[in-house]
Amino acid sequence: MDLFPLWLSIRVSLVATALTLALGVPLAWALGRRRFAGRELLAALVVTPLVLPPTVLGYYLLVLIGAPGPLGRLLGRIGVELAFTWKAAVVAACVGSLPLLVRAAQAGFEGVDARLEQAARTLGRSEWSVFWSVTLPLAWRAVLAGAVLAFCRAFGDFGITLMVAGSIPGRTQTLPLAIYDHVQANQMTEANTLAALAVALVVALLLGLGRLGRLRY
Amino acid sequence: MLSVSLKKRLPGFALDVRWESSDAVCGLFGPSGAGKTLTLDCLAGLVRPDAGRIVIGDRVVFDSAAGIDLSPRRRRLGYVFQGYALFPHLTVADNIAYGLRDQPRATRRERTARVLDRLGLAGLATRRPHELSGGERQRVALGRALAIEPALLLLDEPFSALDLPLRRVLRDDLGRVLREWGTAAVLVTHDFTEAYRLADRIVVYDAGRVVQSAPRAELLWQPASEAVARIMGVRNLLTGVVAKATPDRIQLRWRGQILEAVNSPTRSYLPAPESPIAFFIRPEYVRLIRKDRRTADPAHHMNLMAGVVVGDEDFGTTWTLRIRLDHPGPPAQGDYDLEVEVPHLVYEILEIDRDRRWEFSIHRGSIHVLPA
Numbered sequence: 001m002d003l004f005p006l007w008l009s010i011r012v013s014l015v016a017t018a019l020t021l022a023l024g025v026p027l028a029w030a031l032g033r034r035r036f037a038g039r040e041l042l043a044a045l046v047v048t049p050l051v052l053p054p055t056v057l058g059y060y061l062l063v064l065i066g067a068p069g070p071l072g073r074l075l076g077r078i079g080v081e082l083a084f085t086w087k088a089a090v091v092a093a094c095v096g097s098l099p100l101l102v103r104a105a106q107a108g109f110e111g112v113d114a115r116l117e118q119a120a121r122t123l124g125r126s127e128w129s130v131f132w133s134v135t136l137p138l139a140w141r142a143v144l145a146g147a148v149l150a151f152c153r154a155f156g157d158f159g160i161t162l163m164v165a166g167s168i169p170g171r172t173q174t175l176p177l178a179i180y181d182h183v184q185a186n187q188m189t190e191a192n193t194l195a196a197l198a199v200a201l202v203v204a205l206l207l208g209l210g211r212l213g214r215l216r217y
Numbered sequence: 218m219l220s221v222s223l224k225k226r227l228p229g230f231a232l233d234v235r236w237e238s239s240d241a242v243c244g245l246f247g248p249s250g251a252g253k254t255l256t257l258d259c260l261a262g263l264v265r266p267d268a269g270r271i272v273i274g275d276r277v278v279f280d281s282a283a284g285i286d287l288s289p290r291r292r293r294l295g296y297v298f299q300g301y302a303l304f305p306h307l308t309v310a311d312n313i314a315y316g317l318r319d320q321p322r323a324t325r326r327e328r329t330a331r332v333l334d335r336l337g338l339a340g341l342a343t344r345r346p347h348e349l350s351g352g353e354r355q356r357v358a359l360g361r362a363l364a365i366e367p368a369l370l371l372l373d374e375p376f377s378a379l380d381l382p383l384r385r386v387l388r389d390d391l392g393r394v395l396r397e398w399g400t401a402a403v404l405v406t407h408d409f410t411e412a413y414r415l416a417d418r419i420v421v422y423d424a425g426r427v428v429q430s431a432p433r434a435e436l437l438w439q440p441a442s443e444a445v446a447r448i449m450g451v452r453n454l455l456t457g458v459v460a461k462a463t464p465d466r467i468q469l470r471w472r473g474q475i476l477e478a479v480n481s482p483t484r485s486y487l488p489a490p491e492s493p494i495a496f497f498i499r500p501e502y503v504r505l506i507r508k509d510r511r512t513a514d515p516a517h518h519m520n521l522m523a524g525v526v527v528g529d530e531d532f533g534t535t536w537t538l539r540i541r542l543d544h545p546g547p548p549a550q551g552d553y554d555l556e557v558e559v560p561h562l563v564y565e566i567l568e569i570d571r572d573r574r575w576e577f578s579i580h581r582g583s584i585h586v587l588p589a
Contacts, residue, residue, distance in 0.1 A: 115302040118263050121289040122296040123316030123365060133315075137306045 001190060004170055005178035006197055012086060012174060013154040016093035020101050020150045023094070025143060028105035029131065050099045057095060058163025065091065065164065082164075086172055089165040093154035100153055101146040108142020109135060148209055152202060219243065219369065219401065223259050223269040232256065232266075232425045238403075240432075242395055244416025245405045247448055251422035253405040254299070257371045260403065261296050262289035273369050295362025295400070299373040301354050303346040309333070309357050310342040316365040332360045336394070351379045352387055359391070363398055370395070370402035376411065388414055409449050413437065421445050439481060443495040443587045452556050453498040455549055462487045467586050469494055472554055473544035476520050478584035486588055495587040500537065500558035502583035505567065506576040518578035526573040527553050529564075536564040540577070 030036070031043055049057055065082045066072045075082055082088045112135050120130040136143070158176045165172040167181065175194055182191035218239050225232040232252040245253040258264040260271060262278065265286060271279040273294070278287045304312050313332050317325040333339045336356045346354060355375060362370055375391060376384045392415050395402055406412050412419050413433050420430040428448070429441040440446040446454050457471035464485045467478045478496060480486070488494055506518060515521050528539040539553035548554045557577065559569070569575075 113302065115298055115300070116304060118261075118289070119296065119298060119302040119304075119361075120315070121263065122261050122292075122294060123361070124290045124293070124319065125316075126290065129318070134304060 001193060002170075003197075005173050005175040005194060008086060008089075008173070009155055009175035009198075010201075012089045012093055013151050016090045016097060016154040017147055017151045019090065019094050020097045020154075021143075021147055024098050024101040024146070024150070025105055025136075027098075028102045028143075028146075029109050029135070031102065032106040032109035033135075046102050047099045049095050054096070054157070054159025055163060058092065058160040061092065061095060061160065062164045084164070084166045084168065084172060086165065089157075089161045089172055089174055092160035092164050093157050096157050096160055097150035097153045100149040101143075104146030104149060105139065105143045108139035108146075111142070112138045144209065144212070148205065151205070155198070155202070218272070218274060219403070220270070220272040221256070221260065223256065223266045223271070225255060225259065225264065225266045225269075227255075230425060232259075234422070234425070234427045236420045236427050236430045238418050238420070238430075240417035241399075242402045242404060242416045242418075244412035244419045244433075245403060245422055246409060246412040246416075246419050247407065247422030247428075249407050250424075252425040253407075253422050254373055256422075257296070257373055257403065257405055260292075260369070261294050261371055262287060262292050276368070293365060293367055294369050294371055295365060295367030296371045297355075297358045297362050297373065297375055299375075300378050301346075301358035303354060303357055303361070305346050308343050308345055309338060309349070312346070312357055313338075313360045313364050315361060328364055332364045335397075336360045352383055352390075355379070355387060355391075359394060363400065367400060370400045372402055372404045374405055374407070376406075376408075384411075391415065421448060423448055438585065439484065440585075440587060442589070446495070446497055446587055451497045452500050453550075454495065455497065456493055456495050459488045459490050459492050459494050461490060466581070467494070469496065469586070471496075472542050472546070472549060474520070474522055474542075476579070476584055477581045478586050479582045480586070484588070488589070493589075495589070497585050497587065498555065498579055498583060499585075500556040501535075502579065503555060503557040504578050504580075505557070505559065505563070506578060507567070518576075519581050520579040520584070521576060522578075523574070523576045524554065526569065526575065529569065531561075534561055535559065536561060536569070538569065540575075 027046065031039065031046070062083060063069050064071050065075070065088065067076060067081070067083060072083060082091065116134050116138070117130050120134045125133065156176055158180070161174055162177060167173045167177040173181070175198055179191050179194050182188070182194070220237045222235040223232060230252070232255050234252065234256060245256060247253055255264060259266050259279070266279065266281065268281045269279065270277070270281070277283070277285055278292050279285060304315065307315065310329055310333065314325055314329040317328060320328070333342055336359065338353070338356055338360060341349065341353060346357065349357065355378070376387060379387060388411060395415070404412070404415055416433055418430065419433050419436045421428045421436070423444060429436060429445045440449060440451065443454065455471060457469040457476065460468040460470050460475060462468070462480065464487070465480055467480045469476050469478065522542055524540045524542040526538050527541045530537045535558050538557045538559065540555045540557055541548050541552065542554045564570070
């Protein structure tokens, strides 16, 4: 039995979660803590992937990063090809995950008492230092919850991935796509195995995090 | 030396203050919403004033005209926030060491240990804020601010998070810490006793403005106006009519009496006869005339009057009596004219609970007239 789709899905979800964190945490902090022009617009843009049909998202993403697309051509010039590779699956997963992470993390940052950050400033710390020593340590639970949601969303993505990465067995076929293919081909044993593995992985993840979340300061 | 001049407009509120202090502890006193905390935030650099100038010692930290605005981290002020704002995820020791990150490790450790020791927190070094009592939290907040050896300490309602009995103990504790450390401080409070106990100079705030700035004793005995007296919660704040004013004395008519008061030699003023005049009489300065001595005589007893005790309240060490004078017409303060405070012992010896009719006298120096 071929477990490639499982390993691919884990790899894609992990990389996508890391990228989503790197992009989403600063975004959530800016939305939750700063007042700037265009903030409302940005907040609205961030949540659009939640409300648009995945195939619509995937379509626009393909237009953007496909070989003839504006970003695709730019990347092509430096020799990077995204569309229909596992990297495209990562981009697809990120797009779906970002709003979930941003919304959770933003709520977390907004819940940190601004007086604590002001205290840190009067005690000689820079904005960078205030963030790492006060804001993030006090909001990490929310950020972590957002990251779990982001990982699970990435792990389960179907529509966006199918549009931009295709479903090439052994190359871009992630676990949800493989299950679909197996069912189509009436290979129920394989579908069953992959589905059960997916459930086991997510349950193990949630149990492990539940334990982490109980840590008190 | 501290020199503050600030203008700041917020929705529905405008702060426009100017004061100076060369005293060790300066108290900002006034009702809540008067702009005291906003002033501290401007001093600390957390809020940028629209205009003004702030000089701390010989450092200009803000000057709108010269375009100077030091960031909070460059001002080096120790801010003790209302409710303390301790970092909940750090231990007591880490809270205190928080502002020392730029110091070498050895200095950091040595200074943290010294602060813990001097504030009696050594045994609590590894605790987290949620494991501390209110008083301990206050000391940690104080230690965290003092550890950076601040140019000025800012204290925002340092006792508001505490129970009443603890407040008095900690008020004296804080006074001792401030004296021992010798750090100049600005203290914000809406409690006059707190301001009086801890501050050398008191700046009175009302609705975004300074209504008086004076050494504490001067404020206590010579509030600049009826408004200041009202904010201070002065009792027996009354209104009469001027009969005659000279540079030494002011005679005023009140509830059918002619009262004679001293006109302040430093700020004497001469209101026209028949103009209204506010004055106050401290309840503990009204003298009851003993009946077992010679009979009262206006030549001997100044501002003599007679009345009935219509209510009394036991405050433990003192009793407060509410007196209605014999003069007809509505009493000056609801159902009574004067509050009089007598020691518990006097209340018992004179059997005031039984004997309700008394004569009183008030020395002319104990009637304080207030400029309009």
